[in-house]
Amino acid sequence: MSTMETSKDDALYEYPFELTDVPRLSFDDPQANRLIANQKPVVLTGTNLVNSALHWDLNYLKDNIGNSLFTVYQSKNRYFRYYEPRKIPQHKDFKPPTLQAEMNFSEFVDKLKECQKTGIHKLYLQQLLFQNIGERIIKDFISFNWDWINQQKNLNRWGPLSSNLLLIAMAGNITSVHYDEQQNFLAQVRGRKRCLLFSPEQFECLYPYPIHHPHDRQSQVNLENLNLKKFPKSADLEGMQAILEPGDVLYIPVYWWHQIESLPQNGVTISINFWYKVRNFLEESITYPLTTSQKIAIMRNIEKMITDALGNVDEVGPFMQSMVLGRYT
Template identity: 50%
Template sequence: MAEWNNSQLRKYNIKLGKIPVLQHDDPKLDSYLCNNKPVLIKGSQLISSALNWDIDYLQKHMSSICCNVMISSNHRFKYYDQKKITPTLTFKPLSRPSPMTFSEFADKMKKWKKGDPRLYMQQALNNSIGHHIVRDFVMFNWDWVISKQKICKWGPLTSNLLLISQEGNITPCHYDEQQNMFAVVRGHKRFILFPPSQFECLYPHPVHHPYDRQSQVDFDNPDYIKFPKFKDACGYEVVVGPKDVLYIPIYWFHHVESLMSSSYTVSINFWFKTGPIEKIEYPLQDYQKMTIMRNVEKMLGEALHDPNEVGSILRTIVVGRYTSDEN
């Protein structure tokens, strides 16, 4: 398998530092995980039993499984919540769902040529995915990842997703409301991460919008008139390769690119709920402030029965009262 090189990395006008890299048994690792700090983990053997999961192997053992596949006319796959699409909203998503069997997906991947719609599969791993895949799944290094879950007092594991993406595909900048251990099986993925404190620089869509949790800024062509604070955005980058595990903390923004070291990438993520807050300590952490902001938006939308009024209510509360020089 070919290696990636710096020429494959898209160029963005963003200040970028590096994500720390630690071995799975490094004593410092638990401190990163428990304090919601991203880290690239080497040597965990978390998904070693899945390292043979290429398209041919998966097609052989998942042939008739119906899978969740997204199709896009360009390289961007921006997640959206279909339940939030209302009749009054003018909304044209960048990508659309196109369910198909894994065999159909694999054939399209193998026959793909420039100009064809791009493909990205996101499939939940469960006991109906096929005998051989379930066998490999059971053999993951569960002891290691569950030990980290217990040490950090995370909540339960909610799901595992099998992700297969064509080279050059991008999942634009967004954040998630769960802890994520992201493991790469095949190929290389570049992550650009931003802490929750960068919220105002990244302009996420309103909570009631189908693109909730997604940044409004197009990294390839940022509109500095509309999003002026994006000029101040500061992030961290890392390239994740086979056998690597990237810890993406809850509420950390991340922008993901599949690099051209392979015709496609295969990854598996491990989603954990955040653990219960035993005691609220002040000052609040940035991700806790984001939770508060989300809840305020939701509450106002429900109280007003019209999400379109939320912005005007918030402006009325803030402008001239919390923006004056006396405050």
């Protein structure tokens, strides 16, 4: 298990698999740059990336963020699993695990306080940060340390910044384990988060949903309750973990699985994602053998092509089995 320190009042759930600590390094440590260049997670300190936002709390945001509508997800439990609505028609028995609503920030704060009082529901605000926000928030946003993060983008030959996502979560909220197809800097603004990470090499151990499923890029495995009969390879899981404090920045490499939990001490957590597009793995100079990330990109492309060609998601599994059984087994 991890050696990460924690107090008795801040005891972390002990998962039934090995967890080692994500390296925690100063932003100017050469080893930090090497880890990023090699697409390995690292917690960066001293970046000053979001220092101009560290004074943000619910009251400040309520007074200054503006009157536009924000996307808020509601769950009956603490798990928030992403899903793609456009893929639901292909799965008639699928029931969205969360409800999505649009509300202004004042309405969100009122509903959040109600949920904190009753404990019936959990809320999670996820909103693009640059859309219709107030002048003071814009001033804070412009004052981010863009010089440093742009330098990282250029050093690592990433594509352009695709979005900044403002994340406001209730204590205990968990974003279920998934991977993204973009490079990600997760900057902590308020409260603390526990982040579990798994390398792309753990792909088979985490049993991702099919690409045509609404939960594409999500794991079918419940990390707190491993079902070894249904998902036997999950017994081989090995991960990493990090605790993010305000001002910390976690680099989450593309295709790295991650689960994010808001720790309960501060009522809510506030974070900001910096997502960068990746260059096409298959268009870059490829060296052999292929990296795991390149293999995943190829698998996704093949799976999507077959799904589109067949036009029926129920035929995808049998078709792919017929390609392999008796020929490669």
